[in-house]
Amino acid sequence: MVSVSTPVRWILRILAVGYVFFLVAWPTALLAYRTFQDGLSNVIDTFQEPDVQAALLLTGRVALIAVAINLVFGVTVSILLVRYEFPGKRLLSAMIDVPLSVSPVVVGLSLVLVYNGRDGWFGPSLEDNGITVIFNTPGLIMATCFVALPLVIREVVPVLHEIGNDQEQAARSLGASAPQTFWRITLPSIKWAVVYGVVLSTARSVGEFGAVKVVSSNLRGKDLTATLMVENKYQNFQQDQAYAIAFLLVLVSIACLVVVAVLRPNTED
Amino acid sequence: MSIDINNVTKRFGDFVALDDVSVSIPTGQLTALLGPSGGGKSTLLRIIAGLDSADSGKISIEGTDATKLPPQKRNVGFVFQHYAVFKHMSVAKNVAFGLEIRKKPKAEVERRVEELLQLVHLSQFSHRMPNQLSGGQRQRMALARALAVEPTVLLLDEPFGALDAKVRKELRDWLRRLHDEVHVTTVFVTHDQEEALEVADEIVVINEGRVEQIGSPDQLYDEPANDFVMSFLGEVTQLDGKTVRPHDIELALQPVGNGELAGTVSRVLRVGFEVKLTVHLESGDDVLVTMTRSHMRHIGVEEGSKVWLTISKGAITVPIHGGVPTPA
Numbered sequence A: 001m002v003s004v005s006t007p008v009r010w011i012l013r014i015l016a017v018g019y020v021f022f023l024v025a026w027p028t029a030l031l032a033y034r035t036f037q038d039g040l041s042n043v044i045d046t047f048q049e050p051d052v053q054a055a056l057l058l059t060g061r062v063a064l065i066a067v068a069i070n071l072v073f074g075v076t077v078s079i080l081l082v083r084y085e086f087p088g089k090r091l092l093s094a095m096i097d098v099p100l101s102v103s104p105v106v107v108g109l110s111l112v113l114v115y116n117g118r119d120g121w122f123g124p125s126l127e128d129n130g131i132t133v134i135f136n137t138p139g140l141i142m143a144t145c146f147v148a149l150p151l152v153i154r155e156v157v158p159v160l161h162e163i164g165n166d167q168e169q170a171a172r173s174l175g176a177s178a179p180q181t182f183w184r185i186t187l188p189s190i191k192w193a194v195v196y197g198v199v200l201s202t203a204r205s206v207g208e209f210g211a212v213k214v215v216s217s218n219l220r221g222k223d224l225t226a227t228l229m230v231e232n233k234y235q236n237f238q239q240d241q242a243y244a245i246a247f248l249l250v251l252v253s254i255a256c257l258v259v260v261a262v263l264r265p266n267t268e269d
Numbered sequence B: 001m002s003i004d005i006n007n008v009t010k011r012f013g014d015f016v017a018l019d020d021v022s023v024s025i026p027t028g029q030l031t032a033l034l035g036p037s038g039g040g041k042s043t044l045l046r047i048i049a050g051l052d053s054a055d056s057g058k059i060s061i062e063g064t065d066a067t068k069l070p071p072q073k074r075n076v077g078f079v080f081q082h083y084a085v086f087k088h089m090s091v092a093k094n095v096a097f098g099l100e101i102r103k104k105p106k107a108e109v110e111r112r113v114e115e116l117l118q119l120v121h122l123s124q125f126s127h128r129m130p131n132q133l134s135g136g137q138r139q140r141m142a143l144a145r146a147l148a149v150e151p152t153v154l155l156l157d158e159p160f161g162a163l164d165a166k167v168r169k170e171l172r173d174w175l176r177r178l179h180d181e182v183h184v185t186t187v188f189v190t191h192d193q194e195e196a197l198e199v200a201d202e203i204v205v206i207n208e209g210r211v212e213q214i215g216s217p218d219q220l221y222d223e224p225a226n227d228f229v230m231s232f233l234g235e236v237t238q239l240d241g242k243t244v245r246p247h248d249i250e251l252a253l254q255p256v257g258n259g260e261l262a263g264t265v266s267r268v269l270r271v272g273f274e275v276k277l278t279v280h281l282e283s284g285d286d287v288l289v290t291m292t293r294s295h296m297r298h299i300g301v302e303e304g305s306k307v308w309l310t311i312s313k314g315a316i317t318v319p320i321h322g323g324v325p326t327p328a
Helices: A006-035 A041-048 A050-083 A090-095 A104-115 A122-128 A137-164 A166-173 A178-208 A212-214 A226-235 A237-266 B041-049 B091-101 B107-119 B135-148 B165-182 B193-199 B216-223 B225-235 B294-299
Strands: B003-012 B015-025 B030-034 B056-061 B077-081 B153-157 B185-190 B202-207 B208-213 B237-239 B240-245 B249-252 B261-271 B276-283 B286-292 B306-309 B316-319
Touching: A041 A237, A041 B041, A050 A090, A050 A137, A050 A178, A050 A226, A050 A237, A090 A137, A104 A122, A104 A137, A104 A212, A122 B135, A137 A178, A137 A212, A166 A178, A166 B135, A178 A237, A212 A226, A212 B091, A212 B202, A212 B208, A226 A237, A237 B107, B003 B041, B015 B041, B015 B056, B015 B202, B015 B208, B015 B240, B015 B316, B030 B041, B030 B165, B041 B056, B041 B153, B041 B185, B091 B107, B091 B135, B107 B135, B107 B165, B135 B153, B135 B165, B165 B193, B165 B237, B185 B193, B193 B216, B193 B306, B202 B216, B202 B225, B208 B216, B208 B225, B216 B225, B225 B240, B225 B316, B261 B286, B276 B294, B286 B294
Parallel strands: B030 B185, B030 B202, B077 B153, B153 B185
Antiparallel strands: B003 B015, B003 B056, B202 B208, B237 B240, B240 B316, B249 B306, B261 B276, B261 B306, B276 B286
C-alpha cells in the first residue's frame, strides 16, 4: 500500500461514500420510504390488484424460462468455446459479448424486425402456425434471453480454462463416456460459476426494461412485465403503487446480491 | 507383445511430433520412454491411451486393434504429470471412480478401494479431500485410481515430474517395488535418464519424433547406438576425436608415452563426493574429467597442474560425427 496523508484519505472516503450515497443509497431509501409512507395499506392494495399480480407472474415466468434457456445454452457454448477448436470460434466469442455493449432498445427493435407478424422475416410464417412472438410472451422471453445471454458464459469460461481438461481426460481413460464425464466431473467442477451466472442472469432478467418495452404490446393484463407495470403505473399517476412494485424489484435484486455474496467465497478451493 | 505401435506419425501443424515410429512393448515389463522435452514421447503415450490420435499408423493393445477406439474402451490406466485428481471427490471416491462407472456392486467397490489404498499406503486418508494431500500422496492416489480398473496397460506421463527431488526418488523406488507386486504392463515417460536407468526393464530412447534405440538399461549404457543416446544417458566429453564419458578418462601427472594428450587443469568443481575437472588441452579444446574426491587427493592433482589424458581401456567411445560406437 502506498501511504496517503490523513486529510487526503478522508477526502477520498467522503467522496466515495458520498457518491454512492447520493446515487444509490438515498434514492433507494426514498423509494422504500415512499412505499411505506402510508403504512402497509398501499402495499397490500397494490399487490391485490389482478393486473399487478399478472405482471409479477409474467416476470417470474419469463425470467424462469429465459434463465433456464441461458443456463443450458451458456454451459454448452462455454464448453464448446474452451474445449474445442473450430472455424469461427473467435467470431462466436465476440458475438456473445454483443448483448453487453448494445442497447436493449436495439435488441427489442431488431427482434420486432425479424419476428413481427406483418412483415418480419419469420413472423408471418410463425403466425400462420399459431405462434405469435412479438407483443406476446415468446417475444418477451427472447428479448430477455438476449440481454442475459453472456452472463452464464462469462462466468463459466474462465473456470473451465482454469481447471483444464486433465480431469476430464482422466475420467475418459477410466472408462467414462462423454456424458458421464460431463455430469460427474465437468459440472461439479464448474458448479459455483454456473450458480453465480444463474443468479446474475436472474437479476438481469427480472430487471430488464428496454428490450421488453419494445416487444411488449404494453397492454395491462396481457403482456406487461413488472418493470413495464412500474412505468405504466407511474405514468397513470399511481406513483405510490409504482413505488411498491419498484421496491419489490429492488428486494429481488438485493436477494440476488446476497446469494452471490454468500456463494462467492465458496468458489475458492 | 502387449502394445504394438506400427508406423505412427503425428503432426501438430508443421511440427512433426512423431515420425513413422514403430515400437513393441513387452507384456508385464516396466518400459521407459526416455528423451528430451518436445521429443514426442508424451505424444506417443497419449496416442497409446487414445487421448490423442495418430495421423497415420496403427496401435494394437494385447492383440486388439485400438487405433480407432475411444479412450474409455481401451482399458488403459493413465497417470498424469499433474495428478489430474478429481478435486471435488474424496480420496476413496477418486479411486472408486472407474469401478462405479463400470457399475460394480457396492460391496465389491468398497473392498477393492480399501485394497488399493492399502497398496499405495493411503488407507488412513480415504476420507480426505485431494487438496489435503501432499504431491506425492496425490500421485499415489492417482496411481491407485488408474489401477482400480485393472487395466491391461498402465501409462504414466512424467509421473514424478512435478515432485521435489527427494519425493521423486522415494516414489521411483516405490513404483519399482509396486510393479514387482502387480506385474501390469507399464509404460512411463521421463526425461530423467537416471530415473529410466534405475526403474525400467526396458528403455525406448525417443528424440525428435524418432526412436533412437530400444534396449535394457545395460545395453543402452554399454552399447549406445549413437552419439545422441550416449550423451543423453549421462555426461559426455570429447577427447581425441571421440565422444567419451568423463569418468572413462585417465589422468596422470607424467606422460607414460601411450599417445596421451597434454593439458592444464583450468577449473576444479566439487559436487559432493565427485570432482569435475576441466582440462585445457594444448590443442585448445576443453575436456571434462570426473573422479572421486579421494582419487583426486591420491594422485595429488589441483588447479593449474600439468596433466596427461588418455581414454581408459574398455571405455565406450563414439566417433564425434556420427558412426558406430567401439570399445577403445
